[in-house]
Amino acid sequence: MKVLSFLSPLLRTPCTLPARLSSALVRATVLELAILAGHILIHPSGITPERRAATPVPAGPGQPGTGPAGPAARLADGATVRPPVVLLHGFIDNRSVFVLLRRSLARHGWRHLESLNYSPLTCDIRTAAELLGRHVEEICVRTGHREVDIVGHSLGGLIARYYVQRLGGDQRVRILVTLGTPHGGTSVAPRASAHPIVRQMRGGSDLIAELRRPAPGCRTRFVNFWSELDRVMVPVETARMDHPDLDVVNVRLTGIGHLALPVHPAVANGVREALESPESGGTSGSGTVSVA
Secondary structure (H helix, E strand, O other), X not given: OHHHHHHXXXXXXXXXXXXXXXXXXXXXXXXXXXXXXXXXXXXXXXXXXXOOOOOOOOOOOOOXXXXXXXXXXXXXXXXXXXXOEEEEOOOOOOHHXXXXXXXXXXXXXXXXXXXXXXXXXXXXXXXXXXHHHHHHXXXXXXXXXXXXXXXXXXXXXXXXXXHHHHOOHXXXXXXXXXXXXXXXXXXXXXXXOOOHHHHHOOOOOHHHHHHOOOOOOOOOEEEEEEEOOOOOOOOHHHHOOOOOOOEEEEEEEEOOOOOOOOOOHHHHHHHHHHHHOOOOOOOOEEEEEEOO
């Protein structure tokens, strides 16, 4: 029942929405329900951790994990050596949510893709972020890369942001892409929820306040996708990422909801473009993408 109550905003159509969004909301809701049905079917396939093969990239001088000079390095056959991409799912979910995005990235040349599961029993975002940091270190040693990119959906984006911003993860994470993440906290998360991690996602939580603190010198570039029809983000603008010390590009999507973010082809195209972008020049920006 708690899961249903958390997802119930997907099924509600608030009368306060502008008229121009009403038909789009109906289409987005139908799409959300179709995606939910499909995800329920494939969810069991993602419960167990994925099997990882050791595929190191030849390292340069120094310790493991300091191999290629950066994302523009190339193999002997001329192929671009891209940093590993770590995919981190949202609340009450698992790695199966990234099946389509992972396939899209692999089809376009990404060789190192890691889908991580964290336990639904995890009770603290800070603890989950520490665990993510250990995974990232292991990935860097195993693949020979000194940096990774991360794509996080919903809560997964918040965990990754905490790791980058508060635990020194900016030394390892080149680009963090977040999809429908409650950067400002969401009032959909019940104040009296029995699950501590849900309470941490509320706007007034200590964790959200901690992410508002200064973060001078943070090296990671952030690309944040948020949708005006995301019914899990209340108010919807809470999914925007705004911080004076961080290099952030916010991309506003129209026409899709929360569950569609990690599976929609248009979003996959945007994620690929974000990961292929050159090193950031330290400027923030924004954009709008209309998704039919």
